[in-house]
Amino acid sequence: MSNLYLADLSGELQQEPIRKGFGRGLLEAGKRNENVVAACADLTESTQMHLFKEQFPERFVEIGVAEQNLVTVGSGLAAMGKIPFVSSYAAFSPGRNWEQIRTTICLNEMPVRVVGSHAGVSVGPDGATHQMLEDIALMRVLPHMVVICPGDSLEAEKVTLALAEDKRPAYLRLAREATPIITTAKTPFEIGKAYVYNAGADVTIITTGSMTYQALAAAEKLYKDGIEAEVIHVPTIKPLDRETILKSVRKTRCVVTAEEAQAAGGLGGAIAELLADECPAPMVRIGMKDRFGESGAPNELLEYFGLDAKHIRLAAHHVVDRK
């Protein structure tokens, strides 16, 4: 799609962890608005908040290993007109502090930006305890919550700047490992918009986070197989861009979703709910199937759990056959 200014996927793509874009975006947001503040639970460099902390030490709060306190302090900061970003690993925040997020941020309508880094099995060797897979499901059932999972580091930068301007509670999901940069500085991002990264008429592949890259790689293979896949990148899982998704599925009449999270309750769950209501269609949800991850190398785990281009391609054939 020419107006999306995507990177040239046929060439060698640069790689960078998505969280790095957040770090740069937060620093820039801090420069643009003095009310932007940050708090972290003893993972300042891992979550890339150190750039902000070094530039604005008086606007940074070190909370220590206390994730319940992290988000409730965030609620207090927001109540006084600050624009707080609070970060930890996704396994701990929102893994541990869901009730505080529910009551003091969502029900209380406080625009706290909860940033969960190191999500997904691609955390790798740390193993299942640290591989957060349920965060999308946990956050998207909360009224008032915006849920965003950027596709690469450049998009994460844009998301962070957009969240600093937005007035709603939000969850921002980040990943640890370097993944391909598929967008460019000119690629648009707007909260609540899904983007058709590859047009096609035979199957709709809906993805979030770095799985969008895997879907684009699968689409290339599918084209050679004689299947034209439409790849929709969904950085904003909530609120969902219903129009873009429904328009595509009404055309292709079959769907594959893919995410590095539990297939139940995550992006796949959100799409299944939408399509059950509006446009039932054959569908395969790629994601973790009601199990935890385990230690291993990131790419090895993605392949082992079927979270890659190869499995997306197989799933696409499967749903096309079921039409």
Place this chain on the structure above:
Amino acid sequence: MNRKLSVDRLETVANDIREDIIRMLEHAGSGHSAGPLGLADIFAALYFDVMQHDPKHPDWEKRDILLLSNGHCVPVRYAAMAHAGYFPRKELLTLRKRGSRLQGHPERTKLPGLENTSGPLGSGLSQACGMALAMRMNNELHRWVYVVMGDGELDEGNIWEAAMLAGKEKLHHVIGIIDRNNIQIDGPTENVMPLENLRGKWESFGWHVLEINGNDVEAVIDACAMARAIIEKPVMIIAHTIPGKGVDFMEGDFHWHGAPPNHEQAVEALKELRTLGGRIRSEHE
């Protein structure tokens, strides 16, 4: 701005608040009796003396903040707010009814003048820390965050995370008030989960601790003034109160933690409150 009242007058206000609590709970048919009655003197002191606030301008930017962390005690806050002029007293009888701004547990977005949404316990002190940090960043030296907590609530780990942060950051604009009434739902606090040595716990977390009779409005006012003068540390006021204070058959009985009075009990309670425990004759007798 709020008007300062004499101590005698404040005691009468506290008594009026207690009467309204009984009426509200009886009318609602559910809710918590013991905690709100025990807190009436503290709320009379806060709303009619201690705090800088303006009932006609609940969002006044220089106001002090009052967080109620133990949200189940909100009837005392609603009653105090109505007496202070935030909304008409007749609205108190909508407590817990459909469409009411007076939700069973407080929701900030529903009623101007509420500063937090609470019910699930243990998060008020953290929010107070966030607010005090923002005040420090903004260089607002003459505002304070008062946070009322229950003693049973101190079982929550979240409280101690906040206690550590406030001690580390020396957040002296946070003034905590613990309603030390020694009861919680399952029984006396020291049976359910011992809290003592409570003073020592807070001191070891870097707090200055004041202990007062929380049913003495003058003591509450004095302790808050002292707390504002202490700038080296955050201050925790351990306010010893009698649960169900003012109503003989409720005082000290943990069974009244989460129960409302029925009609006969409400009549009995109101009769006692109107005579200030038999010290004066009731005009309704």
